[in-house]
Amino acid sequence: MSKIKIAHVLHSVGGVDVYVRFVLDNIDNSKFCSVILHGKHDTNHPFLDKDKEPVKEYRPSIVRDISFIKDLKAIFEIYKILKKERPNIIHAHSAKGGIMGRVVGRLLNIKVIYTPHAFSYLSAETKIKRKIFILLERFFSKGDGLLLATSNSELKRGLNVVKFDPKRAFYLNNSINSINNVPNLSIPRTWPKEYICTVGRPSYQKNIELMIEILGKINEFREVHLVIMGVGPVSYRLSNVQDLIKKKNLEEKITLINWTNRDNILNIINDSKFYISTARYEGLPYSIIESLALSKPCLVSNCDGNVDLIKDGFNGFVISDDNIDTFVEKALYLLSDEKALKQFSENAFISFNEDYNISKNILKLEEFYTVHSKFN
Structure with missing residues (x-):
């Protein structure tokens, strides 16, 4: 044959x-x-x-x-x-x-x-x-x-x-394949131990500006760092993002990482508290699938792809209408309630294994x- x-x-x-x-x-x-x-x-x-x-x-x-x-x-x-x-x-x-x-x-x-x-x-x-x-x-x-x-x-x-x-x-x-071993980080780690993360170039699609607004509000209640991976040559809104970070006095709260290999991305997601996405649209984002495979809950915008992957209140939260206050509320909940975070993490892996393996x-x-x- x-x-x-x-x-x-x-x-x-x-x-x-x-x-x-x-x-x-x-x-x-x-x-x-x-x-x-x-x-x-x-x-x-x-x-x-x-x-x-x-x-x-x-x-x-x-x-x-x-x-x-x-x-x-x-x-x-x-x-x-x-x-x-x-x-x-x-x-x-x-x-x-x-x-x-x-x-x-x-x-x-x-x-x-x-x-x-x-x-x-x-x-x-x-x-x-x-x-x-x-x-x-x-x-x-x-x-x-x-x-x-x-x-x-x-x-x-x-x-x-x-x-x-x-x-x-x-x-x-x-x-994706199951992630059985988390690779070592091959770039210098310059951010604090407690952080949240995202993967996505500064672009209209990823709406990183909204994420910066959310982080600024979160830090009014609790200090947390944001690591943004995927800043590269097609990041046509990078200057907008950098200006907003400066305007919000968040230079010490945000780390921008250029294009890096998948091993580094997996390592950074694995050590984070949770993954965040403010995208305006998606297909079915691999970074969120990887987060689920690594047992990481996700806080996401209500757009295609995100809503397929995240079941609100089960393996993360889906926030409608770019509501900053709701983003902040759910972020603080995940950051402060260790028991809830553990349950969300277990549910994240269940979601991956059932539907995205x-x-x-x-x-x-x-x-x-x-x-x-x-x-x-």
């Missing part, structure tokens, strides 16, 4: 990169083989399969921002690559990879699975952009391609806003690939 060949098309950054690497690291090599098509300037880390062998990679001209000429060039390059490779399935990731993958899939008559990792229109900061992005998502949702959302919330948006055909729309939770969910993805490859 020949293997099912899957071509992943993506701009390999952030959660999209993490998703594909977890799939490659867990999918059955005796039944599936993979090909990766990603941008020339996104990642230099090789993609490895379950046996730690290199996966075949191509680097077409996929870029993060919209560029008509560069995007057309990338589509032509992807077409030539996939015409040669002839995969059974194209798995197209995020808005950019999703459009390119679906265009080429139609030209070559190859089945396409589209995973948004948070729909593009959610990133729009104006109503006009939002409408344009929704129209684009709707246009490319037509045809016989499939939606494979990363959460139930994302699936609902695909059905209700993007208008996918319910018969072609599914979801499978983002998942890839050892279970990879079998569902393999079945999904197998069923839908039969239509090629």
